[in-house]
Amino acid sequence: MAIPLNDDALLDRLQSLMRQQGLNDSRVTHLQPLAGGNARRAWSFTGHWLHDGLAVERDCVLLARVEPGQLDVETQWEFDVLRQLAGQGLPTPEALCIDATGAVLGVPGIVMQRGSGRSDIAELLQPHNTLTGPLATQLVQIVARLHSLPWPGAESAWQPLRMIRDWRARFEAVRLEPLPALGLVFDWLEDHLPAPVQATLVHGDLRLGNFLHDGKAVTLLLDWELSHVGDPAEDIAWMYRRLWSPEAFLPFEQALAIYEQAGARAIERSRLDWYRVFAEAKLAVISLSAVRRFVDGETRNLRHAGRRSMVNECLLDALRRIDALEGASC
DSSP states (O other): OOOOSSSHHHHHHHHHHHHHTTOEEEEEEEEEEESOOSSEEEEEEEEEEEETTEEEEEEEEEEEEOSOOSSOOOHHHHHHHHHHHTTSSSOOOOEEEEESSOTTTSSOEEEEEOOOSBOOHHHHTSTTOTTHHHHHHHHHHHHHHHHHSOOTTOSSEEOTHHHHHHHHHHHHHHOSSOOHHHHHHHHHHHHTOOOOEEOEEEOSSOSTTSEEEOSSSEEEEOOOTTOEEEOTHHHHHHHTOTTTOOTTTSOHHHHHHHHHHTTOOOOOHHHHHHHHHHHHHHHHHHHHHHHHHHHTTSOOOHHHHHTHHHHHHHHHHHHHHHHHHHHHHO
C-alpha cells in the first residue's frame, strides 16, 4: 500500500498509530512534507496528546520508508537504539512510536520528536566556514561519549571477519559486472584483519551533514539506520572519508586527540588505517546496491542510478590507501 502524501488519510493513520501506542487522545495538526530524502520521506507535524491527564504538544517528524533504500535496514532496530539512548546525555531524537511493518501507515515508519536547527553539508564544506571546525569538534566529543556507553551485546571483543564477509556477500549479490578491483579490496581487508577490540555501539553514518546545528552547537545527531555493535574506529574513519571529510577544518590527528580527551579509549593508528580502507569498500557496496535497485525496477529514483559513478571514486581511494600502507610496510 502506498503512503499518501500530505492528505487526510495520512493524518488519520498517524493519529491511529499514536493512539495505539499509548499517546492518549492523539491529534495531528500542521502536517506537511519536508524536502529531501531518498528511500525515506519525512513529514513534520504538531502532535497533541494527554499524559497523566495533562495536555502535551510537541513538534514531531514522521520518517517513512516509501520505497526500497540503498540497503535493507530494520526500522525496529533503529527505534530500539533511539529508545535505549534516551536519557544518556547525547543529542539524539526522542523516538515516540513505530510502525515496523507498515500495518497502520501503509509503509514502515517512525515518529519522533523534531529537533531544532539546520543541516547543510554544502554550507559546512565551504572554504573558510568558521562554523565547521567547532561543530566537527563537538561531533567527535559526542561520538566519544557514545562509544563510552555500556551497550547490550558489546560485552565481548569485536572481530571484523564476519562483518567483512557480510559486506562481500552483499557486493556479490548486487554487482552488475565482475568488478575484480573491489574483490581485491575485500581480499586485502580479510588478509589484514585488525586484532579483536572491545565492542561499542557504532553510529554507522557519522559525518558532516548528519546532524542538526544552530550555528553554535550540534543540536541533534541524525540517521541511526546503520547503527550497530562494532569497532569504534569505524565511526572515526567514516567521518574522515574524502567526500565529506572535515580535515580542512579539524585535522585528523587533532580529532583523535579530542576523542581521547573526551574519555574514549585510544584507537591504534593501524586500526584506523584499516577502517579507512573498509570505508571505501562499504560506500562502494552501498552505491552498487542503490544502482541495483534502480536497474531491477524497485525504484525510479535517478539518484540511485547516479551512484554508479561513486563506485570508481571509492575504488581509487581504497587502492591508493592500500598502496600507501603496503609501501610503508616495506
